[in-house]
Amino acid sequence: MTIFERSVTGRVGFKLPKSDIEKKEFDLPSHLIRQRPLNLPEVSEPDVVRHYTELAGKNYSVDKGFYPLGSCTMKYNPKINEYTAALDGFTQIHPYQPWEFTQGALKLIFELKELLCEITGMDEMTLQPAAGAHGELTGMLIARAYHLSRKDTKRHIALVPDSAHGTNPASAAMAGFDVIELKSTEDGLVDLEELKKHLNDEVAVLMLTNPNTLGLFEKDILQIAEMVHKAGALLYYDGANLNAIMGKVRPGDIGFDIVHLNLHKTFSTPHGMGGPGSGPVGVKSFLGEFLPIPVIKKVDGKYYPDFDLPKSIGRVRSFYGNFSVLVKAYTYILMMGKDGLTHASQMAVLNANYLRTLISKFLKIASPRICMHEFVVDGSDFVKETGVKILDVAKRLLDHGVHAPTVYFPLIVHEDLMIEPTETESKDTLDKFAKILEMIVEEAKTNPELVKNAPHKTPVRRLDDVTATKKPIYRWRKTI
């Protein structure tokens, strides 16, 4: 039932304080005064509570169980983060207050930037972007500004591996680049030959995720960096997979010029059904002057926002970024520290390899190599053999009270499952997941219909998304 169907005309869910100001009639041209009815729900406070409690009950979440969505780093979100971000001194301040009276907030932003610079090996960083893709756009606009500032106007190409996340080419395009896809090697790594072929003086940037979306570390990264830089292009790091390498290797140390991070992934801020996130962008010092405004600076122990940056790409959003998200990331980093972050990456990688080993007994892994924090199952043989699709397997997993891994991404492996366990999951959980998956593989052979018609135990059964898109219903309407 929708909240609109719970509505009863005249019911109220809230009461305002008495007002001591007389109500004034609207003194506006009548055609600007609302005539259209405003059909919002009229419900009581108990109605609201029951409605959203019911909806909450229909959601899977990290607090409920294993959520191995590849590329998404669904790690456990510490409760302390919610507490600190909710402090009045953080939530009840207006962004236009005099900065002398938001020193705590500015200091937090500044220090978080310093910590993230140290973790990534970058020199400067902006915490403005609201998400990973927003960071990509920001980073690519910086790349654009850089080349233009050098009057190097013919660099219109962004190289993006075919294994990349869709936001990479989309962001590059939004930043005005023409995108060329690089075919990967069989292993899913950058093909050095292919790269060489495409590198020329029209290339502005090579965008990489490292470890890549197959969970493999680009072993030739130093060589790649050299090639890219020699060609006059910049090397961009999509930090979605940073969770594998904290305290191990820093993108800044191995040749990356621009880095974006996903605080909602690696730094557990958390995901909120798809956001808000935060996508800081770090750069090497030669790119610092292009960062978006404002940049938080520290002078004589005071923090202030600097808006006066003539070469800046400009603003990428309003105010100072997703500040509450930054509070959570800062809290998380203080809690984890150097030792904890390193341990997190190691355990993330250990978990992935352990689960990969277990699963390799009954499904093909896309690459036989040691993986980083995630790995990809190549289900094409399985699909051929059983007629059951990987999507069906994913749906059947839901029946067992776990979330499915990412499916059909990266695009270079067909019928794939991309599995990222994260460090906060226990051996026990991984053992159980592998057993469930094995059981489903067995079912697919003995009782394929069971799997094809999955899920069976979820709040709704398999949903028809084809019709939903063909005959879209965008909003609730009263049915008469």
Added chain:
Amino acid sequence: MTIFERSVTGRVGFKLPKSDIEKKEFDLPSHLIRQRPLNLPEVSEPDVVRHYTELAGKNYSVDKGFYPLGSCTMKYNPKINEYTAALDGFTQIHPYQPWEFTQGALKLIFELKELLCEITGMDEMTLQPAAGAHGELTGMLIARAYHLSRKDTKRHIALVPDSAHGTNPASAAMAGFDVIELKSTEDGLVDLEELKKHLNDEVAVLMLTNPNTLGLFEKDILQIAEMVHKAGALLYYDGANLNAIMGKVRPGDIGFDIVHLNLHKTFSTPHGMGGPGSGPVGVKSFLGEFLPIPVIKKVDGKYYPDFDLPKSIGRVRSFYGNFSVLVKAYTYILMMGKDGLTHASQMAVLNANYLRTLISKFLKIASPRICMHEFVVDGSDFVKETGVKILDVAKRLLDHGVHAPTVYFPLIVHEDLMIEPTETESKDTLDKFAKILEMIVEEAKTNPELVKNAPHKTPVRRLDDVTATKKPIYRWRKTI
């Protein structure tokens, strides 16, 4: 799975700050140093979260839906109560702090007492007791102290109607009285003849719930009060059913000498799976000197706890009562006010009568009269006719996502359902509930096994509580 089964030796869920004090070896006789193993769970923070999230998922609650437990007043619990009770200034104070520095807390206790005195028509009140039954014990000890103070030592009897809640006779017994049960009229009201028969100079108190547990207001209450007082006994009011009469009638105005309230019912503080509650006891001024210590007093605008009350029954618990619960009740009363409380009672009574009317179409109501905030279904004919027990009907209700009413209480009606909708439920909810109940009554005729084997859709099926009591398992143990 229990939390013990999630345990893995060596896992930690928490980290303490560094300590700058050297650890000292225990300087105790060795036989006092623990040798027994301490088998508590060793789990991570994510483990704890998942465990209790899973358990939460197995609970029905008011936030989820209709909870018409008769006598329990399961009304909606406003979210603001949780906020105010969690304020640092209320939670982070020690009860032995100098009272000059807990003026806010003492003022709240004092003002809440004043409000409750006004609502009930009593002169003095203690907010010490932790629950209704604790209030009953306190109230009965006051009655005892009163009679003893008058050297009226032969009053050893407490009269309790057979319709009373079990805590009434139990509390009376704990307070040292011999309990005599009064048989009710067919309607479940006090039988004046029966009362007259038992009233004599050995009777100390008559305990009444009014409206009584059948949801009926004792229409002869003024006469009853007169009879009791004439016999030299006191009249005790069990406030569990106050939700029917706020702003309508005050127990103090109709002859009650002692009143206990259940703040966790009428004042929505809420129930917390069975507690904590709060059971204030109000008395007429002639009983004020017997209240338990401490009593909060106000002198010259300052509030302080008075411990020096020579005739007091003494202490009934530690410190000042369930203070956080009092904060919630106070918040609730401020939000509701005179108008809101009166409206609440009226709507509680309206809801009960409406639902009674709907249900009377297919089940027998124990009394044909207008009821107050609750009513009782007499299922004995239904049981005879169908062979299905009222307990089965209750279990079948669970399958429909509503909570069952109270069953098998009051004891004077057999195979009964005691239904209290409360004022926070909408007409819609009541309509739906009546429909479901009607359907089950139908099922009991057409498909009795379905009902007898209910529930079918709950986290577990019907549980064997007979064996559980015959061969009790009191605690978890490792199975080898």
Added chain:
Amino acid sequence: MHPYIPHTNEEIRQMLQTIGVQQLDDLYKDVPLTAKDLKIPNGLDEFTVVSLLESLACENKVIEKSNIFMGAGIYAHYIPQVVKALASRPEFVTAYTPYQAEVSQGTLQALFEYQTMICELTGMEVANSSMYDGASALAEAVLMAYRINGKHEILISKAVHPEYIETTRTYASAQNLSFRQIPLDTSGKTDLGVLRESVDEETCAVVVQYPNFFGIVEDLKAIRENIKDVVLIVVAEPFSLSVLEPPATFGTDIVVGDGQPLGISMNYGGPTVGFLATLEKHVRKMPGRLIGETRDMEGNKGYVMILQTREQHIRREKATSNICTNHALMAVINAIFMSTMGPNGLREVAMRSYSNAHYLAGKLREKGFKLLFDGPFFNEFAVKFSKDYDSSWRQIFEEGVLGPLPLGWYFEEYKDCGLVCTTEVNTKQSMDLLVELLGRDVR
């Protein structure tokens, strides 16, 4: 051992053995280990971190709500406790994007209902399930207009929030769109004459704000009549939409805005949430995620993500936008808030904000201050205070009042002006106090 990471040494040993390697670093053999000694402290414990964060929070001055007279994109409103209680449920907070619809019906239905509410407020036919904020929503709307007609010039009113304009310029720069600013008339509305003359065959879109940055209610009807069939983009404030005729009525193509007023704390400016609504005919040009209603195998109603082919997962560099992670949780907060307040609650807040603004304007006029514009305003209005208004503003802040935004920050020519804002949280007492404090500057 770390509380968030469950591995015991024994388990690590067993797992390494299963994998078939000797030690943890064997898993990193492809990796140049450059980061062996990060210069950041070791991990702390909860109590130390809580007290560190609490002291940082204390270094920010919290102004009592009734004393806040600054809006300009972030507004102080009441937020019922029930909104916070529900929005903080872990089932919402710790879920990902609803990639598996069958176990994400909570998210999907809540967002579908949010879309409906935005449609109701704006009058538009379809709304997406959130953008980052109002500024980036406007930027995306402009790119969307460009996709609709392929033209290059954007006419943007001077009375659109300056940060929104800056953001839009940043986004649009890479697409080589050009901007022309349309000045204001003396009423504070976008100058219709200039607007009409500026429209030509190169015009892609016209952008106005409603009520505009200076609080003046633009006449959308007149604007539409003066711009031919150019794409009309309206930036709107949600509370005002509960009492103003919605932009859809006047032939608006895209409505965007920021949902912060609807139940989201000020949060130092973020996260808020952007909304974006349009007409069905433009839907395939629209950025962002859309939730649609459908049925499951058994015919039960359910919700799924729809029209995903517009998004970057499929069309990649041809996508309508790169947005992936959005602000779903904030959109759900908006929905919970609107459910709690209902249409009458929203209207009541709007009426009070309006009435307070007009009371305050009257009092300021009595004190001798002049309003910058003479057009009809909603709950914000620009006033000429004093030459060095910025410093009197700072001074009254120290006295516990967050005064009107110094307009000189964005407009050299309005250096002596402040943008006053009132909402339902201001009281007669607080408004009279403001008048008194600012009145000290009247000579």
Added chain:
Amino acid sequence: MHPYIPHTNEEIRQMLQTIGVQQLDDLYKDVPLTAKDLKIPNGLDEFTVVSLLESLACENKVIEKSNIFMGAGIYAHYIPQVVKALASRPEFVTAYTPYQAEVSQGTLQALFEYQTMICELTGMEVANSSMYDGASALAEAVLMAYRINGKHEILISKAVHPEYIETTRTYASAQNLSFRQIPLDTSGKTDLGVLRESVDEETCAVVVQYPNFFGIVEDLKAIRENIKDVVLIVVAEPFSLSVLEPPATFGTDIVVGDGQPLGISMNYGGPTVGFLATLEKHVRKMPGRLIGETRDMEGNKGYVMILQTREQHIRREKATSNICTNHALMAVINAIFMSTMGPNGLREVAMRSYSNAHYLAGKLREKGFKLLFDGPFFNEFAVKFSKDYDSSWRQIFEEGVLGPLPLGWYFEEYKDCGLVCTTEVNTKQSMDLLVELLGRDVR
């Protein structure tokens, strides 16, 4: 119209019609309407109430945790955020007593696990699923002892919490039980000689506290050896039980205590939770609710309330107690807290509390103060400060330190003494500060 009450006028009309009455007051025809005009204000709104409550809260002085040196039944400890986050889940907070077991497995399992944890801490065989607090738990334990052997005299150590003794006397007065107080020896332990001589055929139970009210660790072994087969009741503090040999080892019959230290805020003293554990042979004499494990129709494990025949629902005036509503939520907080801390966390807290106490005692001795007793203490100890200790205590409070409890409140003869308490929250700095502040009184 009220936000918590959904009825519209139209619905009220329809409902009255269905019932067949004209107006609301027809439903009250049996009721003498005496309360038509209560002298309490009309209802307020959330924001007014929040600010009223916030200002009341501000009138209570919150002392920084590390500066709290007072225990005596309520202790300042760290409480992990995860405990609060989970315990505040509405599924726990807004459920009733688990009368329908099939939809209350969360409650039942959590309480069953709580019972197990209390058994582990105390070493006893069975624990109930909560009492109101430590004081009433002791009172109930004494009534239980009376049910066990029907005897009338209770021997109670002077070193049992005075409020627990008072409460027990109140409860027991109605059963005509008599009390004899057992004095202390110079070590601060219950005097074994007096105890031995006090036991006779009328003795129902012996009550001691472990560690006792003055912090001294009683020798339970010696006590048991001196009291024949009398029922032994031990009041215990839960953290100390993680490092002290549990009472069960020494033949204790009933262990009670207060669970406040285990994750419950000080709350001005309530609600806390009482625990009560005993031996299987006494279980039918035990008050309070018990949860047991069982199976459902399909053989799956589940939990139900057991042995309810002991309770007032069935046996009414013959019940083992009148307790009905108990402190289930607080018991679940205890369980969540113990799960989070684990056995090592509990032990670490106990060790730190102990080490801090001994550091502080050393420092106080250095300053010239004398300890009242010379027995081994745990984390509380009594010190002789100054004649008018109560007023120096008030003075240091104003300086932000909650000093040791003035023992003169309860013991005339210890008017110059304070009961010092340390836990893991105190730091070297805060302890040194306390010594300095109290040191001003040394002549």
